[in-house]
Amino acid sequence: MTEVLRAEDVDVVRNGRPILQEVSLTVRAGEHWALLGANGAGKSTLLGLLGALIHPTRGTVEVLGRRLGRVDLRELRSSVGHVDPRHPLSSPLRVRDVVLTGLTNSVEPVPRSQPAPEQEERAGELIRTLGLADHREARWPTLSQGQRGRTLIARALMPQPRLLLLDEPATGLDLPGREQLIGALEELRLAHPRLATVLVTHHLEELPPGTTHAVLLREGRVLALGPVAEVLTGDQVGKCFDLPLTLERRDGRWTVRIGRRA
Template sequence: MTPVLHADGVTVVRDGRPILEEVTLTVRPGEHWALLGANGAGKSTLLSLCGAVTHPTHGTVEVLGRRLGSVDLRELRAYVGHVNPRHPLRSPLRVRDVVLTGLTNSVEPLPRWRPTPEQEERAGRLIALLGLAHRKDARWPTLSQGERGRTLIARSLMPKPRLVLLDEPATGLDLAGRERLLDSLDTLRESHPELATVLVTHHLEELPAGTTHALLLRDGRALASGAVDDVLTSDQISKCFDHPVRLERRDGRWSVRARQRRASSPSWPSTFSRKDSTT
């Protein structure tokens, strides 16, 4: 099966400092990858390569069969869905209008551009798929953070992409908003079986149950990569975040707790007495 994304030995250097070093990632149709790591591990940098936003300093990246460096990045980005919770929209657009901007790959509607009836119908179907049919005419400033996230997922699907990138989509969501978002991602997986996704997070609780693969990054290097059950283990996550944790999976979802350290008996000075403790 031809990959939708292949990054081979990529290194990214900024101001003489390596941000990524020799990282390889291959994503095939129908796979749902998680990029995990602590702050500064290189997750967002790798995602920018996946989205044809930047070039690697060394190594090669092929997105949808096209190699970066030999293709117009702006044209290529039109075929990759990108969900960024920091979407820079400032206008009070309706949900349906925000979703339609996915066709023009723009933040605001382009002057004199009008969607076709078929495109408007597709936007309506995607809005309903993401559970927002009752909010299709709501304006952007009135949406909750979770509703904005689901709107942006619908927007990313408008050009019928083969690859969707999600950059910490649960940022700023409360518990209910996060769960609705993750339910929507699992619905998306079921309704678009050939679609591939790459989701960046540093919270395992934010991973959808349908996650199939994972890449752990630490200090710009790949610590582990492959099928999710092989990669997401207590030992691997402890190494990734440099903290001892216990990882559990129940009903397809993950939870993490710090490992309990064995308490040691306090060593008080021999002169310490009850009388001293009350003075």
């Protein structure tokens, strides 16, 4: 399988304080990774490295075959879809217009920039895939948090990236919104079999059934990584969050309880 991401022995230090230590990770095309850990574990920092937003203090990071420090980061970022639920849009843009801003990687439409017919068609396909066909003309302020999240995923996919990074996409969602988002991610996986994804969360219930691999971070270090069946166990996730946990998986979805079975 084609490598999409590779991090080797990565450290990130800020103001003399280690944020990440000796982190190594390889993501290949078609894999869907979950990045889990308690608040402050270093999840968002690691996602920033993988998305070419920051440089490592030590170690090497290669994104889409290009090493950070030897490539124009702005150019590289245009090949990576990055979904942040804190998208700073305040204008009442329509869903289709928000999705089309993914072509220019801008918050607002770029003046005098007109999408080509095939780009309009791709935006429509993504809007349908993400379950937003009935909201294509809806304005941003009228959307629910879940609808906004799915709009931002469609936006991130407009440049046809090989990699999609999702930073806690279920933040602020109610139960129906969360389930709609998870369903949309499953549709996306089936529609784009070569796309690789990395999803940051600290709730296992938010993981789509198609999740293939997982990383557990604790205090900036990798506690475990690999296929989900090997990593997402009660013992290992319990160590990650410093709690006695029991995990169950049914139909590809996880549930978590505090306490162990007798």
